[in-house]
């Protein structure tokens with residue numbers, strides 16, 4: 178299966194890699210999509226990021242006549258491009274593949290009039306209007322308003338088997354994938370609030386949950402720990418480091434065990450399981466915006482509660498880049514909608530259109 182996407186007047190071919198259904202950009206022999214001269218793009222609304230938040234903002238903004246311009250970054254489609262089945266996005270009776278869902282959002286955004294550019298924003302100036310950004314391609318972007326939708330990335334352990342089995346027994350999101358492990362045996366790796374919350378969630382679904390933590394105590398809030406320790410189907414392995422994820426045999430291997438090492442004694446062991454959830458935190462993709470827009474201590478962009486407004490008038494943030502609580506495609510889409518509607522209102526009252 179492959180899909181041909183028309184983006185910014187050039188064709189970029191996305192091949193679907195066999196097993197995971199992952200969309201990967203490949204060179205198109207006839208048209209590489211690479212521009213030789215740098216260009217300045219003027220727009221009423223610049224959307225940075227092409228995940229559920231960015232695409233939804235684009236759909237609403239385009240339908241409001243703003244002719245939004247989206248810069249898609251390194252991972253067009255966002256985080257759902259690296260997953261397999263998505264079962265909790267409303268509108269689909271059967272589970273859909275993450276890359277398929279994102280391809281549909283991309284097509285819908287283009288269909289209603291979004292211009293999508295394959296570039297990565299490397300610097301931005303939000304200090305005065307119009308806002309100015311620079312792309313890795315050398316292109317410049319001049320915008321009356323901006324929606325930041327650059328998402329976040331789950332932190333991974335970086336151990337053998339983890340990447341290969343991602344979506345096949347290895348996950349970083351219990352809310353997303355826990356349902357697939359009903360009545361099964363799973364492990365959660367980590368010791369902070371996220372890990373304990375993931376374990377609590379999974380304990381309602383799985384037969385047994387083992388929490389593997391490299392230290393001898395959790396950093397998580399005490400109330401969460403107390404709830405966890407009270408559960409009969411949860412075990413904690415303290416002072417234990419995960420060294421590898423082992424795969425089952427067969428045509429479609431999935432996680433079957435963890436290789437563990439006791440951090441104090443050095444003793445090695447194996448933990449048989451059906452799934453493992455890595456819960457060691459997330460990194461919002463906000464380095465670019467440091468010092469330009471208000472962020473919390475963890476680097477998430479701060480928005481006015483109940484809105485997508487940042488502390489910079491005309492700059493809005495949507496999706497995981499401003500949400501460390503829910504981190505779901507549907508909440509990202511919801512805040513993307515809010516960002517576009519608020520941008521449209523703000524533009525109507527504040528900005529003189531930049532010249533195009």
Ligand SMILES: Cc1cc2nc3c(=O)[nH]c(=O)nc-3n(C[C@H](O)[C@H](O)[C@H](O)COP(=O)(O)OP(=O)(O)OC[C@H]3O[C@@H](n4cnc5c(N)ncnc54)[C@H](O)[C@@H]3O)c2cc1C
Nearest residue numbers: 226227228229230250252255256298328496497504505506
């Ligand atoms: C393995 C996995 C499985 C998941 N499964 C589910 C699920 O089943 N259901 C569910 O609801 N959620 C799921 N999630 C969570 C969901 O994917 C996220 O909540 C959602 O993708 C967040 O959307 P977003 O638009 O905020 O950001 P992202 O999807 O993270 O997209 C960010 C976008 O920003 C772009 N970008 C970043 N930096 C730049 C830059 N400098 N310049 C230009 N562009 C840039 C990237 O290229 C990307 O396009 C899963 C996540 C993972 C990792």
